[in-house]
Amino acid sequence: MARVVILGAGVSGHTAALHLRRLLGREHTITVVSPNSQWNWIPSNIWVGVGVMPREKVVFPLAPVYRRQHIEFIQARATAIHPDGDAERDQGFVEVEYTTPARDGEVELVTYDYLINATGPKLRFEATPGLGPDGGNTVSVCTDSHAAHAAEVLAACIDRMRRGERQVLVVGMGHGTCTCEGAAFEYVFNVDHELREAGVRDKAQLIYLTNEAQLGDFGVDGMTFRQQGFTQTSRMWAESLFTERDVHSILGAHVTEVEPGLIHYETLDGNTWTQPFDFAMLLPPFGGAGLRVVGKDGADLGDQFLNPGGFMKVDGDYTPKPYEQWRAEDWPHTYEVPGHPDIFAVGIAFAPPHPISRPRKSPSGTVIAPSPPRTGMPSGVMGKTVAMTIADRIQGKQAPAHAAAMSGLGAACVASAGTGMLTGSAASMTMFPVVPDYQRYPDSGGRDLKGTHGEIGLAGHWMKLMLHHLFLYKAKARPGWSLIPE
Numbered sequence: 001m002a003r004v005v006i007l008g009a010g011v012s013g014h015t016a017a018l019h020l021r022r023l024l025g026r027e028h029t030i031t032v033v034s035p036n037s038q039w040n041w042i043p044s045n046i047w048v049g050v051g052v053m054p055r056e057k058v059v060f061p062l063a064p065v066y067r068r069q070h071i072e073f074i075q076a077r078a079t080a081i082h083p084d085g086d087a088e089r090d091q092g093f094v095e096v097e098y099t100t101p102a103r104d105g106e107v108e109l110v111t112y113d114y115l116i117n118a119t120g121p122k123l124r125f126e127a128t129p130g131l132g133p134d135g136g137n138t139v140s141v142c143t144d145s146h147a148a149h150a151a152e153v154l155a156a157c158i159d160r161m162r163r164g165e166r167q168v169l170v171v172g173m174g175h176g177t178c179t180c181e182g183a184a185f186e187y188v189f190n191v192d193h194e195l196r197e198a199g200v201r202d203k204a205q206l207i208y209l210t211n212e213a214q215l216g217d218f219g220v221d222g223m224t225f226r227q228q229g230f231t232q233t234s235r236m237w238a239e240s241l242f243t244e245r246d247v248h249s250i251l252g253a254h255v256t257e258v259e260p261g262l263i264h265y266e267t268l269d270g271n272t273w274t275q276p277f278d279f280a281m282l283l284p285p286f287g288g289a290g291l292r293v294v295g296k297d298g299a300d301l302g303d304q305f306l307n308p309g310g311f312m313k314v315d316g317d318y319t320p321k322p323y324e325q326w327r328a329e330d331w332p333h334t335y336e337v338p339g340h341p342d343i344f345a346v347g348i349a350f351a352p353p354h355p356i357s358r359p360r361k362s363p364s365g366t367v368i369a370p371s372p373p374r375t376g377m378p379s380g381v382m383g384k385t386v387a388m389t390i391a392d393r394i395q396g397k398q399a400p401a402h403a404a405a406m407s408g409l410g411a412a413c414v415a416s417a418g419t420g421m422l423t424g425s426a427a428s429m430t431m432f433p434v435v436p437d438y439q440r441y442p443d444s445g446g447r448d449l450k451g452t453h454g455e456i457g458l459a460g461h462w463m464k465l466m467l468h469h470l471f472l473y474k475a476k477a478r479p480g481w482s483l484i485p486e
Helices: 011-023 042-048 062-069 144-162 181-197 234-244 377-394 458-475
Strands: 003-007 029-034 038-040 059-061 072-082 093-098 107-111 114-117 167-173 204-209 224-227 230-233 248-250 253-259 262-267 272-276 279-283 340-345 411-417 425-431 453-457
Touching: 003 011, 003 107, 011 029, 011 062, 011 114, 011 377, 029 062, 038 062, 042 144, 042 181, 042 458, 059 062, 062 072, 072 107, 114 377, 144 167, 144 181, 144 279, 167 181, 167 253, 167 272, 181 204, 181 279, 181 411, 224 234, 224 453, 230 234, 234 425, 234 453, 253 279, 340 377, 377 411, 411 458
Parallel strands: 003 029, 003 114, 029 072, 114 340, 167 204, 167 279, 204 248
Antiparallel strands: 038 059, 072 093, 093 107, 224 230, 253 262, 262 272, 411 425, 425 453
């Protein structure tokens, strides 16, 4: 009998758990460790954050799903990995700290034969003084509770506009190294949509503040695609959308502090600025979940297993070299930790080997460039891929590890405003591959034009609605769930 332990129940971890249970017999144990009792379909937090969808529609309890699937669930926070055991144990184990009211703070040691680190990110609001909804001066849509709070603050802002007050609304990135620019991009246009629906758009100045050096970068160095027979860039596409919707942009910005009603920031040219606001939704930078890695003798192995941000190093090429010398093949393929064929890291938990967007610094040395995104579709594919590798090894199959390099994976992003069947609209983008391969596709920005597209309209909005329902159905492991692609 083998025991597989999965740290985290987000897109990657939950997907891995369901596929492992599908692939392995009941004599093998699948255990999920997560501090959260509910699963959250994060892409729809955007709709919660503007008040058009209740938070109950984007979450569901994990325990009943795992009970039906015969998956062990431990509601706890993983704090340390002991990959080689300790003086008393020869088997790898994880230290976990319970987060349930009955056992809050209680520590348990969970042994494993195979371990998947899918812990996701730590939301590092503390990286920028005054950032965030908990003791800070901005709102967030990173969690369902954050999004529900953002909707309340936005509604109050709209009420003030209805009374004739002009308001300044700022949406974007709260630090120079943030990722998930697509989420901020989607939220700003949802805010625009709701302001128009409320009849107060003329009372609002709407600003998009981002660490991108140009619009349409999205943390992936932008895209080139064909639309209606013409070749254009995501920069041109985004700029036209911003102009059409009268959304102003502040580019190449690193927020240094947020005071009540004031955002202080530095730009790539070295200048410092202050932007007044009445409403601000600024995303935080991500960090690793804070796991320690401990050797058999008690030594700290963090430098060996983790990068400076706390993300786990896997089978990528982490050799320091200039951006221009990186290649698509340097990205991880199997997500196996070198020297430890029993440990994997997927989704946001794995360490990217290099930036996708071009690294940039201000004259003072401040890094102002998007970090690589590792969410959504690629995270789900990674979870399934690692599950298949582990199942093969447990079943004794002499097969190579399954691969799912982001340099060979496509992704779709649908930025949809509104939730009605007839009134919404969306900016839809697909790209292949996520990590550009400039050697293979030198004339199209490192991507295959056959798999890279951009479109605006109602069809993309229908797609977003369909994905919302499909992925919640899949995550609940309803009949036929495995037929729905990641």
